[in-house]
Amino acid sequence: MVIYPRFLFRQARWRAACRIKKKSVFVSYMRKEKLTEWRCWSRKPPLTMRRAPVHFTCTANTNQMVVEFMGMQLPGSSFVHPDAPLREALTAAAARQVTRLTGNGNTWMPLGKMIDEKVVVNGIVALLATGGSTNHTMHLVAMARAAGILINWDDFSDLSEVVPLMARLYPNGPADINHFQAAGGVPVLMRELLNAGLLHEDVNTVAGLGLKRYTLEPWLNNGELDWREGAERSLDNDVIASFDKPFSPHGGTKVLSGNLGRAVMKTSAVPVENQIIEAPAMVFESQHDVLPAFDAGLLDRDCVVVVRHQGPKANGMPELHKLMPPLGVLLDRRFKIALVTDGRLSGASGKVPSAIHVTPEAYDGGLLAKVRDGDIIRVNGQTGELTLLVDEAELAARQPHIPDLSASRVGTGRELFGALREKLSGAEQGATCITF
Structure with missing residues (x-):
């Protein structure tokens, strides 16, 4: 038993310089116009936000x-x-x-x-x-x-x-x-x-x-x-609902499973019509590779964007926040789009159907390492299915793709975490070294 008390001191919230809706439009504008952040600030000064x-x-x-x-x-x-x-x-x-x-x-x-x-x-x-x-x-x-x-x-x-x-x-x-x-x-x-x-x-x-x-x-x-x-009931039913009249009868977290492994989808922000997709895969090893493909128009189609080797053991599971604006633009263009990744998205996951935290991760023997461009993937946020629709014999014959990850493991003190990284559990076990 931990014998010392623990207490959390909160930094608290900050006032927004502009509404969330404006920010969402602003970020979408950046991606649609293919602007760098600096150019966007200079062209849209009314939308600047406080640090x-x-x-x-x-x-x-x-x-x-x-x-x-x-x-x-x-x-x-x-x-x-x-x-x-x-x-x-x-x-x-x-x-x-x-x-x-x-x-x-x-x-x-x-x-x-x-x-x-x-x-x-x-x-x-x-x-x-x-x-x-x-x-x-x-x-x-x-x-x-x-x-x-x-x-x-x-x-x-x-x-x-x-x-x-x-x-x-x-x-x-x-x-x-x-x-x-x-x-x-x-x-x-x-x-x-x-x-x-x-x-x-x-x-x-x-x-x-x-x-x-x-x-x-x-x-x-x-x-x-x-x-x-405190208040007996919500002071704004558009923000906090009552138990009798919720925004949704379900909490909006769905577990997906299939031959690609297990994953989590946050369905609360995904429209029902976007929760089911079956489309060819486009495979990337980094979120930074997705943005040039988007700018070049290579993603202007129905597709399942696969971003792999982003799990705990591979590179410490960085937040893939750069993916949501371009993928959201593709949805706005009426393409059927989904994201499948062994990485994470945090609270920024929005309207894009995203099967995240895929476990086992690609680096740790997951089937995600064998996915190739053009493979058909089915993602169903309603039934909880995550399936790679490739013949089992074909998959058995494939070799997993393991890229050179050394660049993400050196510099700025990252060498210190090498031994710990190899001992981390999968995402479903908490991505932790506490493995009992």
């Missing part, structure tokens, strides 16, 4: 919602502005509270005593209800394993069948995290899910026993930090 942490349901903001639902930070503290007096008061209160949770206090609460199966389930429910970052299909698995709890993608898929999508935040909708907070934020969503019986209330938290206290919101009462009941 600030992202404020959609990226990994960082998903983290805050998930860990608050897990009771690992103060109630209602996820999205208070960093320049607000309330944020300073919350930070001071968190520092005082963590000292109370030590063995020197009277409410000793080590991390090993706090994190159990119920807390892990609460975290998954939060992820699904908010349509959060796909990175958490690995992060939560790794966190659970560190606590001695074994979960896999089937648990996410099973819970997704009963947990509805109740927040419409970019890329699932036009709102950002500021709109979410204004609509009632975590407290109102917590209340809805508790009332629906989808959360375990009887859990230990850094604020004390019971998740019900997380329906409270912090405020300054004559300059002093205090808590009061």
Whole structure:
């Protein structure tokens, strides 16, 4: 058991300089006009944005919602502005509270005593209800394993069948995290899910026993930090829905399986008509190779874009965020497009049907290493199918393609991680060296 308390201090959200919808149009404009970022800034100055942490349901903001639902930070503290007096008061209160949770206090609460199966389930429910970052299909698995709890993608898929999508935040909708907070934020969503019986209330938290206290919101009462009941219901039904009238009856995380392995698809942002595709593969070894192909018009067709050797063991699983704008443009041009990769996308995965985190990865014996240009791949986000439609005898005769990956393993200290990289588990096991 970890005998020390753990407490998360939140940096908080930032105000957007322009709306998410404008940003989406702006990025699409860049790709359509084949502009560099510098040229686009010079031609479209009204669309410039502040340098600030992202404020959609990226990994960082998903983290805050998930860990608050897990009771690992103060109630209602996820999205208070960093320049607000309330944020300073919350930070001071968190520092005082963590000292109370030590063995020197009277409410000793080590991390090993706090994190159990119920807390892990609460975290998954939060992820699904908010349509959060796909990175958490690995992060939560790794966190659970560190606590001695074994979960896999089937648990996410099973819970997704009963947990509805109740927040419409970019890329699932036009709102950002500021709109979410204004609509009632975590407290109102917590209340809805508790009332629906989808959360375990009887859990230990850094604020004390019971998740019900997380329906409270912090405020300054004559300059002093205090808590009061949060909104009874959503203040904006276009951003936070009720349990009775969700945006979708399912959480929007689908597990795909087939001869290519197992993968995750975030279906909450993918229109139903785009969730099924059967088309020829176009194979790339890097996201940086996809962009020149797009600019040259080579992707102007129905196709399944395969980006392989992006898994944990191959190169540490970098975020493939550069792929979404060009692939989104192809969808806008009415082509049938899908992405299949052993890499990851974070919260930026949007309307493009994407089978990500394919495991086993290409570098570790996965069939993805044998895929060739022109092979037909079927991706079905409704039935959960991921199949390479090539004769088994033909596949058995093929040699896997393993590129030279040395360039991604040297420089800027990356040599230090060589031994660790080889010991990493697959994505479904959390991409971690904790392999029990």
